[in-house]
Amino acid sequence: MSGVMETVTAFAPATVSNVACGFDVLGFALESPGDEVTARFAPAGVFIDDIVGDSGRLPRDPNRNTASVAAQALLVRLGERRGVALAIRKGLPLSSGLGGSAASAVASVVAVAALVGACLPLDVLMACAFEGERLAAGSAHGDNIAPALYGGLVLVRQPDPPDVIRLPVPAGLTAVVVHPALEIETAGARALLGDTVPLSDAIREWANLGAFVDALHRGDFAQMARALEDSIAEPRRARLVPGFAAIKRAALDAGALGCSLSGSGPSLFALCRDAVIAQRVAAAMSAAVRASIGGEPRTIISVIAPEGARVVSACAS
Numbered sequence: 001m002s003g004v005m006e007t008v009t010a011f012a013p014a015t016v017s018n019v020a021c022g023f024d025v026l027g028f029a030l031e032s033p034g035d036e037v038t039a040r041f042a043p044a045g046v047f048i049d050d051i052v053g054d055s056g057r058l059p060r061d062p063n064r065n066t067a068s069v070a071a072q073a074l075l076v077r078l079g080e081r082r083g084v085a086l087a088i089r090k091g092l093p094l095s096s097g098l099g100g101s102a103a104s105a106v107a108s109v110v111a112v113a114a115l116v117g118a119c120l121p122l123d124v125l126m127a128c129a130f131e132g133e134r135l136a137a138g139s140a141h142g143d144n145i146a147p148a149l150y151g152g153l154v155l156v157r158q159p160d161p162p163d164v165i166r167l168p169v170p171a172g173l174t175a176v177v178v179h180p181a182l183e184i185e186t187a188g189a190r191a192l193l194g195d196t197v198p199l200s201d202a203i204r205e206w207a208n209l210g211a212f213v214d215a216l217h218r219g220d221f222a223q224m225a226r227a228l229e230d231s232i233a234e235p236r237r238a239r240l241v242p243g244f245a246a247i248k249r250a251a252l253d254a255g256a257l258g259c260s261l262s263g264s265g266p267s268l269f270a271l272c273r274d275a276v277i278a279q280r281v282a283a284a285m286s287a288a289v290r291a292s293i294g295g296e297p298r299t300i301i302s303v304i305a306p307e308g309a310r311v312v313s314a315c316a317s
């Protein structure tokens with residue numbers, strides 16, 4: 001691409017955060033769906049031209065939208081005096097547990113960086129996207145932002161300043177996500193957790209997290225299955241999803257290595273050792289959602305996407 005960019009569009013994928021044993025620190029990227037943000041220059045400041053796919057529910061006020069707050073943080077970081085206007089295409093349902101606010105923030109910083117011609121390390125983009133996510137979730141966690149930006153399966157040792165560790169993904173590992181027709185606000189789901197956890201729950205979580213990371217490195221699916229257990233969030237949030245236990249049971253009975261809430265829900269994810277098992281698990285989970293919640297859930301089967309956010313189109317003058 002040459003010349004001055006007039007518009008740049010970036011895509012950022014859906015993400016599964018927590019991954020059962022890594023509350024607020026583990027996340028992985030799906031191949032699709034995702035959000036797209038198109039950026040163009042504006043005289044000064046950050047504006048929102050348009051949002052589609054949100055049924056008019058997201059804030060158009062640039063001070064209250066995750067994508068524009070992230071873009072503003074980037075412009076400040078760059079000392080950029082030009083402004084930008086954003087058009088946001090929501091491919092991710094709101095309050096679904098698929099990292100929608102993170103995807104918009106990440107797509108925004110990737111689009112704006114490309115528009116202004118800045119080639120920046122991922123941790124700088126993450127720090128700016130994090131400002132948008134902080135606004136949306138009302139708290140500071142990077143387990144959706146990081147995989148949406150870096151791709152793959154990542155451990156966020158700390159979100160700010162970012163220290164993101166890419167973890168190996170064994171061949172075959174396939175994710176299933178079912179999204180029932182419910183919405184759960186992350187802020188409310190976080191409030192359910194309180195500020196403290198019993199020491200015994202914390203010990204179980206960090207033991208499982210260590211075992212999961214080790215299993216990824218060695219491709220040990222049996223150990224992975226033992227480690228995919230959430231002692232922090234799932235016990236306190238499962239009641240937000242009617243039939244959660246039955247849906248999880250259906251996934252495990254169909255051969256999943258593990259199953260838990262995706263982020264703060266209502267989506268559930270399962271990890272499977274190969275795509276054939278994933279098909280079976282997806283069918284079993286969907287049937288359980290139909291039986292316990294009703295309606296046809298959206299079902300996604302995806303490898304752990306190695307690539308995160310990227311520019312998908314650019315127009316030069």
Ligand code: HSE
Nearest residue numbers: 017024141186263264
């Ligand atoms: N780790 C976060 C949570 C992800 O579970 O609250 C949701 O954005």
